[in-house]
Amino acid sequence: MHALTALFYALETQPEIPVATAQRILFLRAQAHPDLEALKDRLTCEQTWKPHASGLENQGIRHTREAEGKYDLILLLPDRQRESIMSDFAQAHELLAEGGTLVTALHNDWGAKRMEQQLAEVTGEVRTLSKNHSRVFWTTKTGPWKTETLSQWKANGAMQRILDGRFWSQPGLFNWDQIDEGSALLIEHLPHSLSGTVADLGSSWGFLSDHVLRKCPNIRSLDMYEADARALECARRNTGLIPVPVRPRILWKDVTQGVGNACYDSIVMNPPFHDGREANAMLGLKFITVAAQALRTSGHLWLVANKHLPYENLMKEAFEHQSTVAETRSFKILHGTHPTLVTRQVRKKPRR
Structure with a gap:
């Protein structure tokens, strides 16, 4: 929220930013803010992160996952990953009309000064x-920017093959160019006997789902839930050509808000525990609660978590049987089965 607040402070106090006169305004990686209301008729918001997209919807602000056209003013609120930020600069250049202004807000801890310097080297002048x-x-954008550099930034931030070509991924995704150590531990302990309907909550670019499809021949379906829309095409490519009869459904969803009426025999997950810059164990607790609500009474939850995260008490409340299957110095594998009525009561139909 710091960078978002700073962005709108600049729009209010810096007269050289043409917020009053711009006919078309684009907000890249947009987040809800009260001051967007006044810009509504001239504003396009691009957002690929489902929780932020939902925040815009709640404010009545339309959004898209991929902006098009030219804009007089572009506002940019980048993620923290370096290649992703520089790719955002390149995208902004392509969408910015001649004479248009690009305004970027970035938290100091995310390399704001360095990113400002990088942009200045390309554009010539930055205030x-x-x-x-x-x-x-x-x-x-009043003169030529260094287009060769921008083209390289765009390529560096695009979807690309990783791990000797085995998978597709993209900078900005969780552990975008390597297999997460926790996920690698989880697949060592996932039984190949998983069967029936399965879900992968927070699937990212699809590493856990790839394993389930390849190693669990008795599953009938697989649903992949992911909040970052940039991961969806990566996941489709990574799982779509595996020679098995099951074709996963890939869903752009904020798992913390539930999975609707879906019901599963097994759920696997490596839940997040950061919200922006801050560690937030509540995210993982919400994932566990949603999983317990979405499982059949005989269902199984398999999850990996950092060892220090306090998930055991909720697992005991949410499942009749729960255990710690494995531990390392950094991670733990938790297994729960037979979700309790306490968590599943929300699935009951209301009395008429």
């Missing part, structure tokens, strides 16, 4: 202010 532990910097 800046500091606010709320963040930097807001802006530049105008």
